[in-house]
Amino acid sequence: RKELIKRPQMSAVLLNCKEFLKVVFNNVEKFYIPGKDVTCYYTFTQQLIPRPKDWIGIFKVGWKTTREYYTFMWVALPSDLSKESTKQQGVHFKAYYLPKDDEYYQFCYVDQDGVVRGASIPFQFRPETEEDIVVITTKGRVEEMEQQNEQLLQENQQLKDSCANLQKQNSDGLAELQRKQEMLEALQSTTRKLEQQVEEQKACWETDRLQLKEDNQK
Numbered sequence: 001r002k003e004l005i006k007r008p009q010m011s012a013v014l015l016n017c018k019e020f021l022k023v024v025f026n027n028v029e030k031f032y033i034p035g036k037d038v039t040c041y042y043t044f045t046q047q048l049i050p051r052p053k054d055w056i057g058i059f060k061v062g063w064k065t066t067r068e069y070y071t072f073m074w075v076a077l078p079s080d081l082s083k084e085s086t087k088q089q090g091v092h093f094k095a096y097y098l099p100k101d102d103e104y105y106q107f108c109y110v111d112q113d114g115v116v117r118g119a120s121i122p123f124q125f126r127p128e129t130e131e132d133i134v135v136i137t138t139k140g141r142v143e144e145m146e147q148q149n150e151q152l153l154q155e156n157q158q159l160k161d162s163c164a165n166l167q168k169q170n171s172d173g174l175a176e177l178q179r180k181q182e183m184l185e186a187l188q189s190t191t192r193k194l195e196q197q198v199e200e201q202k203a204c205w206e207t208d209r210l211q212l213k214e215d216n217q218k
Contacts, residue, residue: 008055008072008110022048023109023118026088031124034100038093040073040107042118050077053112056091061104061122066114070105071097102126 026041040056057069073091099105102124109118 008053008057008074008112008114020116020119021045025107025109025118025120028107028120029123031126031128032098033128034098034125035095037095038098039090040093040120041088041090042107042109043088044078048111048117050075051112052077054117055110057108057110058093058099058105059108060099061106063108066108066110066116069108070099072110075109099125 022045024043024045026043028040032038042056044050054075055072056075057066057072059069063069071093073093075091076089078089104122104124106122107118107120108116111117
């Protein structure tokens with residue numbers, strides 16, 4: 001293979017599982033279709049600083065040492081690891097160099113000292129079957145229904161909140177209306193009393209006027 005012209009540093013030493021968590025592989029498929037290129041996505045954690053001769057290999061599940069890789073790609077060094085956008089990287093494997101059988105494989109990140117720093121979940125290289133399509137379709141439909149259900153629950157809660165708010169506004173409005181009604185009735189009662197007093201005062205003034213007229217005539 002062309003990429004094997006310059007071999008990476010390898011090690012026969014296996015580490016504990018904690019060392020495999022310094023690089024995290026993302027969006028690994030359960031299977032990849034033969035004859036198509038594969039892009040491997042991975043993320044650096046704070047526990048690892050990439051170096052120039054780090055590489056990612058494809059290993060058959062059950063491997064014992066890093067010498068047992070099927071193919072590999074050199075890792076490109078990110079310009080600035082302090083940025084979130086550069087912590088996630090990817091390498092592209094050409095279809096020509098990928099396995100042709102349906103055994104289980106996994107991606108492994110190996111540093112320049114030949115030590116494994118990350119390992120992915122297992123996957124296969126095999127054609128897509130009708131069963132896979134049904135499973136994917138059913139899973140997608142279930143996820144879609146769950147999303148719709150979640151959306152309906154949110155809308156229902158919003159309607160409940162809106163209804164409760166309207167009920168509170170209605171209650172407050174009724175209380176305000178009752179208060180204004182009481183004020184109006186009080187004003188009307190005061191007005192009637194004032195009108196009665198005015199009529200009584202008019203009657204007194206008329207009596208006084210007639211008395212004055214009679215006295216004047218005398």
